[in-house]
Amino acid sequence: MARLRQVDVSKTKDRIVLAARDLFWEHGYEATSLADVVEKANAKTGSLYYFFKTKEELLLAVLDWYMENLFPVLIQPIIAHISDPVERVFALLDGYRKALVATGCTYGCPIGNLTLELGDSLPRAREKLASNFEGWRTWVRKFLEEAGDRFPEKLDRAEVAMFVLTVMEGGVMQARAQQNLEPFDAGVRQLRTYFYLLSGERPKPQ
Amino acid sequence: MARLRQVDVSKTKDRIVLAARDLFWEHGYEATSLADVVEKANAKTGSLYYFFKTKEELLLAVLDWYMENLFPVLIQPIIAHISDPVERVFALLDGYRKALVATGCTYGCPIGNLTLELGDSLPRAREKLASNFEGWRTWVRKFLEEAGDRFPEKLDRAEVAMFVLTVMEGGVMQARAQQNLEPFDAGVRQLRTYFYLLSGERPKPQ
Amino acid sequence: MARLRQVDVSKTKDRIVLAARDLFWEHGYEATSLADVVEKANAKTGSLYYFFKTKEELLLAVLDWYMENLFPVLIQPIIAHISDPVERVFALLDGYRKALVATGCTYGCPIGNLTLELGDSLPRAREKLASNFEGWRTWVRKFLEEAGDRFPEKLDRAEVAMFVLTVMEGGVMQARAQQNLEPFDAGVRQLRTYFYLLSGERPKPQ
Amino acid sequence: MARLRQVDVSKTKDRIVLAARDLFWEHGYEATSLADVVEKANAKTGSLYYFFKTKEELLLAVLDWYMENLFPVLIQPIIAHISDPVERVFALLDGYRKALVATGCTYGCPIGNLTLELGDSLPRAREKLASNFEGWRTWVRKFLEEAGDRFPEKLDRAEVAMFVLTVMEGGVMQARAQQNLEPFDAGVRQLRTYFYLLSGERPKPQ
DNA sequence: TATGAATGAGTCTTCATTCAT
DNA sequence: CATGAATGAAGACTCATTCAT
Incomplete structure (x- = not known):
């Protein structure tokens, strides 16, 4: 069962990754701010940094x-x-x-x-x-x-x-x-x- | 005499274009700051904006x-x-x-x-x-x-x-x-x- | 105890509003720079923009x-x-x-x-x-x-x-x-x- | 004859004054830039400073x-x-x-x-x-x-x-x-x- | 696990002003 | 008279990042 949910959109970390994936694709790495990412992921700055040490890690x-x-x-x-x-x-x-x-x-x-x-x-x-x-x-x-x-x-x-x-x-x-x-x-x-x-x-x- | 230097590579505008060309090539557009450009071109911010209205124009x-x-x-x-x-x-x-x-x-x-x-x-x-x-x-x-x-x-x-x-x-x-x-x-x-x-x-x- | 300081005048946001109020009064809106505001409020630019999206919002x-x-x-x-x-x-x-x-x-x-x-x-x-x-x-x-x-x-x-x-x-x-x-x-x-x-x-x- | 042309719009200095008058009226003093003035007056920066030492003089x-x-x-x-x-x-x-x-x-x-x-x-x-x-x-x-x-x-x-x-x-x-x-x-x-x-x-x- | 607040260096851009011609 | 070029300080605003809770 859980095997089917390799990426669980309901989990903050996954939402952040997917938001970053889309924004990096649409606007590139430099042109995407982490503020954009957290907004799109419906998360908070603090959360992003809980999961990823830097923008590069993301x-x-x-x-x-x-x-x-x-x-x-x-x-x-x-x-x-x-x-x-x-x-x-x-x-x-x-x-x-x-x-x-x-x-x-x-x-x-x-x-x-x-x-x-x-x-x-x-x-x-x-x-x-x-x-x-x-x-x-x-x-x-x-x-x-x-x-x-x-x-x-x-x-x-x-x-x-x-x-x-x-x-x-x-x-x-x-x-x-x-x-x-x-x-x-x-x-x-x-x-x-x-x-x-x-x-x-x-x-x-x- | 001065007539001979009509296209003077040392002219500020040309120096700015060449510096921007190199930096955009090396680091990309977003990752290049105009501060980098003017420094490399040995010019001043105000001069850059005298010749180019925006970064995009440059x-x-x-x-x-x-x-x-x-x-x-x-x-x-x-x-x-x-x-x-x-x-x-x-x-x-x-x-x-x-x-x-x-x-x-x-x-x-x-x-x-x-x-x-x-x-x-x-x-x-x-x-x-x-x-x-x-x-x-x-x-x-x-x-x-x-x-x-x-x-x-x-x-x-x-x-x-x-x-x-x-x-x-x-x-x-x-x-x-x-x-x-x-x-x-x-x-x-x-x-x-x-x-x-x-x-x-x-x-x-x- | 902390409950008593729910409205703490020393809070950054309040200090910024009061500083802006005084400076807008003394010098007007255009003539007041946000640098002036944060200095008078003893805050930092980033903090101002955490609370207020733009100068207009302030x-x-x-x-x-x-x-x-x-x-x-x-x-x-x-x-x-x-x-x-x-x-x-x-x-x-x-x-x-x-x-x-x-x-x-x-x-x-x-x-x-x-x-x-x-x-x-x-x-x-x-x-x-x-x-x-x-x-x-x-x-x-x-x-x-x-x-x-x-x-x-x-x-x-x-x-x-x-x-x-x-x-x-x-x-x-x-x-x-x-x-x-x-x-x-x-x-x-x-x-x-x-x-x-x-x-x-x-x-x-x- | 000349008496009738107290302000001669064809003279650069007068065009600058009238442009400044209108812009100061519409947007105020601080919000009006001298670049706005020279553009509206169809003049050049250098000309403005030929006639007026500072923005205040204007x-x-x-x-x-x-x-x-x-x-x-x-x-x-x-x-x-x-x-x-x-x-x-x-x-x-x-x-x-x-x-x-x-x-x-x-x-x-x-x-x-x-x-x-x-x-x-x-x-x-x-x-x-x-x-x-x-x-x-x-x-x-x-x-x-x-x-x-x-x-x-x-x-x-x-x-x-x-x-x-x-x-x-x-x-x-x-x-x-x-x-x-x-x-x-x-x-x-x-x-x-x-x-x-x-x-x-x-x-x-x- | 999550977050609201805070940070300060850095962004692009505009400004009044100067100067050589 | 007039101007094109140049200046650099200052403008509003954004950034990746930190931290106490």
């Missing part, structure tokens, strides 16, 4: 949340609904597309945002951001490996998984800059073409 | 600087030294690689950083960021067009140029997250493979 | 203070010491005269000052200033009504009460402008003459 | 403008159009009523505003404010003297003139506080009643 907790929820929120539904391994990769990308649509191309990937905003100013956060990327790429690599001989044996699946993330992040960035989906969709199209070519077929006419 | 001036200097700083040297059009594309990417090396993978692309940090919170800045991307991609498209029939006639050169930027930005992001060049280099390798495949050849062994 | 609190203290500070002592209702009116005026004397005709009526300084620039403050006037006039009207048939039945006591405030404020203003009591005293004399005439008697020789 | 020039224009703007039209001396007094009051109507009871008497805002913080300004009052009262006294034996011989015309100003200022103040003309009109009504009583008649029924 950020780390948010990054842990993302790591813990990568599978249940992003991966598991894809595995449940899609069987073709290559299509699982594109379904993952399509999740980010849906988020772009839902926010009018305003928000993007929270991990990518924080990576570029923070650089190496908070090294512990940077490590967790890298771990988030690592986890994401691990699942893509797994999918690609499931595709078996549909790709050349020599193809480095881990590197291609990294490339998929590269395309996703670069596409989201440009989509946000110009406020439309075209750069993201273009990236996905090129990636599909690349996969076709890798699998030995001729490229689809564009 | 940012816009910085983004204008990037637009005006895209050609002389990034493009022109490549055109001067490299004749093969496809290699010009990779030389452009290599410029970003060199910046990553020089900064120990700490800083990345200033335009990409600001795009993700700011989102749509400063709409005028967002437009200028989009224009910067647009300018960059225009040059890549030009290079690809110069490559003539080395790519299929039907290939959408503009979309591929967009894809090149996508790969660059996505690669820089992951390189910064994990503090090494591997994701960037991997992205470039995959892109080279893609170009080989598009041009009808077999991929180089990886 | 002003509103000061205006509330005046409303709450109209009776205990100005009215009650008069009622306690003077029984003749008409003389209660003049005793109220005499209170302002004493304040002029005490400050060398430098300060006047804090409500009048703020009314003219602020106009409608802070509408919520304007409403509270109007309420202060309203409260003041209500007491004067009450005194006039207690005077019963010493004034003609048809005389509009509320309007005369308004006139009393008019004379007080106009007299204080000119007394401050020329730095002597003469305009104030002249106004009171004319008002006495008016009251004599209204009550059917001949005016006292001036 | 204020003094504005107060001189009011003194110089009391007769041509306020008094002369009344003398030209109204012959009854007592009605000239009420015509003067009616001029202020018209200003209240025109501004929705937002602005009042510029001299009164500045008197209460500044107190004795700028002594030279205070003197000029007192002189403005003095000039105004002198004309009212002149009108009352022209009324000859309509008032008792013993009546101190100068003191009554002072009282008229008192009623005007106190009425304008309350009208601005409660954003309607009633306090001003009530003051004028009471003053008329007073004049009737002074002239030996019975008060008009109210």
